[in-house]
Amino acid sequence: MQVTCKIRRYNPTVDEKPYFSVYRAEVEPTDRVLDVLNTIKWYEDGTLTYRRSCAHGVCGSDAMRINGRNRLACKVLVRDVGNRMTIEPMMGFKVLRDLVVDMEPFFEKYKAVKPYLINDEPAPVTERLQSPEDRAKYDDTTKCILCAACTTSCPPFWSNPDFVGPAALVNAHRFIFDSRDQRGADRAAIISDRDGVWRCRTVFNCTDACPRGIQVTNAMEEVKRKLLYDRA
Amino acid sequence: MYRGREGMWSWIFHRVSGVGVLLFLFIHIVDTALIGWGPDVYNAVTTIYHEWAIFRFLQFTLIAAVLYHSFNGVRIIVIDFWPKGFQYQRLMFYGAMGLTVLALIPTGVLLLGPIFGIAER
Numbered sequence: 085m086q087v088t089c090k091i092r093r094y095n096p097t098v099d100e101k102p103y104f105s106v107y108r109a110e111v112e113p114t115d116r117v118l119d120v121l122n123t124i125k126w127y128e129d130g131t132l133t134y135r136r137s138c139a140h141g142v143c144g145s146d147a148m149r150i151n152g153r154n155r156l157a158c159k160v161l162v163r164d165v166g167n168r169m170t171i172e173p174m175m176g177f178k179v180l181r182d183l184v185v186d187m188e189p190f191f192e193k194y195k196a197v198k199p200y201l202i203n204d205e206p207a208p209v210t211e212r213l214q215s216p217e218d219r220a221k222y223d224d225t226t227k228c229i230l231c232a233a234c235t236t237s238c239p240p241f242w243s244n245p246d247f248v249g250p251a252a253l254v255n256a257h258r259f260i261f262d263s264r265d266q267r268g269a270d271r272a273a274i275i276s277d278r279d280g281v282w283r284c285r286t287v288f289n290c291t292d293a294c295p296r297g298i299q300v301t302n303a304m305e306e307v308k309r310k311l312l313y314d315r316a
Numbered sequence: 317m318y319r320g321r322e323g324m325w326s327w328i329f330h331r332v333s334g335v336g337v338l339l340f341l342f343i344h345i346v347d348t349a350l351i352g353w354g355p356d357v358y359n360a361v362t363t364i365y366h367e368w369a370i371f372r373f374l375q376f377t378l379i380a381a382v383l384y385h386s387f388n389g390v391r392i393i394v395i396d397f398w399p400k401g402f403q404y405q406r407l408m409f410y411g412a413m414g415l416t417v418l419a420l421i422p423t424g425v426l427l428l429g430p431i432f433g434i435a436e437r
Contacts, residue, residue, distance in 0.1 A: 152319030175318060237318060239327065286395050288323025288405060301323075302402040305395065 085167060086110055089120055091132065092172040094179050102179070104170075105129070113163035117150055117171070121157060134183040141295060144231030147174060148183050154233035154293035174236035176245065190232050193248050197256040197274055202267035212264045222261040225254045225303050227296040234290035234300045240283045247283040248275060250290040250300045257303040260310065272311055281307050322409045330388050333381035340378050369431045376420075376427050383419050387412035 087109055094102035109123045118139055125132045135145040139158045146157040149172040151165055162169075177185035203212065228251065235241055235249035256275050259265045275281045281304055290300035318324070351358045365371050391408040395401040401408075425434060 149318070152317060154318075237320075239318075239320075239324070285327055286323065286392060286402075286405070287320065287327045288402075289318065289320050291402075292321055292323070299402065301395075301405075305402060306399075308396065309399075 085113055085162070087120060087162060087167045087169060089124065090168075090170045091121075091124075091182070092170075093132070093182050094173075095131075095181050096179075105132075111162055113161070115162050116158050117155075117160045117162065117165065117169065118146055118157040120162060120169070121171070133181045142229060144229035144295075147231040147233040147236075147295070148172065149174060154237045154289075156231060156233070156295040159295050174232060176236045176238075176242045177232075185232075185236075187232060189245065190235060190249070190251065191230075193252040194230065194255060196248065197252045197259075197271055198267065199252075199255040199259065201259060201262065201265050202270075203264055204266060214263055218263040221263075222258050224298050225258040225261075227298050228254050228258070229296060230255075231295060233293040233295060234298075237289040237293040238284075239287055239289070240285050244279065244283065246279040248277075248280055250284070250304060253281055253284075253304050253307060254298060254300055257307050260307060272314070275307060276311050281311070284308070322406045326388055326391070326405075326409045326412070329384055330392075333385040336381045337378065337385060372427050372431060376423060379423050379427075380416065380420055384412065384416045387415050 089107045089109060090104050091107065092102055093099070093105050107124045107128055109120050109128070111120055111123060116139075118136055121132065121134055121136075125134075134148065134157070136158065137143040137145040139146075141156055141159040144156070147154055148157055149155075149170075150157065150160055151170055154174060157171075171183065173179050173183045173185050177187065177189065180186050230251060232251060234254070235251045238247070238250055241247045241249050253275060256271050260268050260271055284301070284304045286301055286305070288301050291298075291302070294300050347358075347361055350361050365375065388409070391405070391412050394408060395405055428434075
């Protein structure tokens, strides 16, 4: 089938402002949007720039706005978006070129929530045991691939780039609710800050955007309730 | 532009209705303060609310905003405090919209009716 693909282009060294280029490509309905981009780049316009790596929905490199919604280009089939598609970079980050945005601020916030297990007790001879019930508490938030689809779909984040954002909060949740971790208080201090979890306005765009099906808004709500009830 | 779903619309309406109600509050503070200049001044100004058709429409919009903002506020409280609330956020949005429209029917008859000669002023 032939698809018409409108792509938002921007090369800051040459262009004054972003513009749209329209391409036509011959693809299969079962191809993915990433295949459309590859077809355009390989056979029509080599200057088209975007990130991709594994192409199987695991590395999280190719998150972009497809027909107005954040999706991974490698997880969306052409037959599901139809023969006309508009592709734009994610919102809220500086566009480096075409569909590539500057992810540095995103990873800075990720690092700020200390996304690793902190336990000062000496490691036992075997592993640190955990009951299946305790493991289940944070199962959903272990699935994050850091693609930034959630954070860049969040209206409070668009208006306040200092907001720590859904992705960092999902990763904070993963360790806050881990029974083996001992530094919940450190993270609580960061995420209960004025640019922390309370900036969430339950818009639910993040939950819709997550390519891994994480209940992102619910994770943030669980963090909010924990902060509230622990203080009481 | 981002193509959000129900959650994003509920948030946009909540913001717009919240700011709208706040703006009315400023007008309301001014009209209430007019009593300081005596009943004649106060009555002359507040009669506008009843007599001018455009003000009746504005009051109707104000009540719509207050109703939506309160019903959606309850929806947000439920999402915040009931661990399963997030699963029903879409349903609750339609519920808040439905209740708003329902409550606006008698409001419409009472406020807008006289303009079209349906109800007594």
